[in-house]
Every structure is written in C-alpha cells, then in structure tokens.
Amino acid sequence: xxxxxxxxxxxxxxxxxxxxxxxxxxxxxxxxxxxxxxxxxxxxxxxxxxxxxxxxxxxxxxxxxxxxxxxxxxxxxxxxxxxxxxxxxxxxxxxxxxxxxxxxxxxxxxxxxx
Numbered sequence: 140x141x142x143x144x145x146x147x148x149x150x151x152x153x154x155x156x157x158x159x160x161x162x163x164x165x166x167x168x169x170x171x172x173x174x175x176x177x178x179x180x181x182x183x184x185x186x187x188x189x190x191x192x193x194x195x196x197x198x199x200x201x202x203x204x205x206x207x208x209x210x211x212x213x214x215x216x217x218x219x220x221x222x223x224x225x226x227x228x229x230x231x232x233x234x235x236x237x238x239x240x241x242x243x244x245x246x247x248x249x250x251x252x253x
Contacts, residue, residue, distance in 0.1 A: 160250070
C-alpha cells in the first residue's frame with residue numbers, strides 16, 4: 140500500500156539526518172512507529188504541550204543546545220564558587236567542550252558501526 144505524507148522540508152531533513160545515523164530510512168521509521176501503535180494500542184510516547192520551542196526546527200534546536208550549554212556552565216561555575224575553587228579559564232572551558240565533542244563523535248561512530 141502507498142501512503143502520501145506532507146512534511147515540512149526542514150522537519151524531513153532533520154529526520155533524514157537522524158535516520159541516516161540509525162541506518163534506516165523514513166519508510167522503516169514510520170513502519171516501526173506504526174507497529175508500536177498497534178502493539179501499545181496508542182501513541183507509543185508521551186504527547187504534551189511543552190514550554191520549549193518545537194524541537195524539529197533547526198534554529199530552535201541550536202538555541203536549546205546553546206541555552207543548555209550556558210545553563211551547564213553556570214551550574215559548574217556556581218559549584219566551583221561554592222567549593223571556593225577558582226573559575227575556569229577560557230582554555231579550560233574550550234578543552235572541556237572539545238572533550239565532550241570528541242566523546243559524542245566516538246559514541247556516534249560506535250553506534251554507526253554496531
């Protein structure tokens with residue numbers, strides 16, 4: 140059976156990026172979703188009205204990542220101040236970011252090779 144869907148271009152690109160990393164295509168992803176609907180006899184995830192901006196928008200994703208990163212840095216800063224430790228230098232912050240990015244790349248590579 141053939142089904143036609145209308146999907147926002149940006150949403151489709153973002154989904155295709157995720158599905159490529161998972162090694163599946165849009166049809167397979169939708170089939171998995173539909174099988175879960177039948178199995179659970181409902182939507183297989185929670186649906187809510189979050190205060191956050193729609194996560195499928197590329198710009199909102201960047202804004203959320205930036206906001207999350209700034210929040211994490213503020214938490215680290217507050218923790219260091221509470222322990223009477225000096226604040227991080229820009230070089231230390233950049234080293235932490237590089238390490239996190241490297242760890243993320245390694246996880247993605249390991250997932251793609253699995």
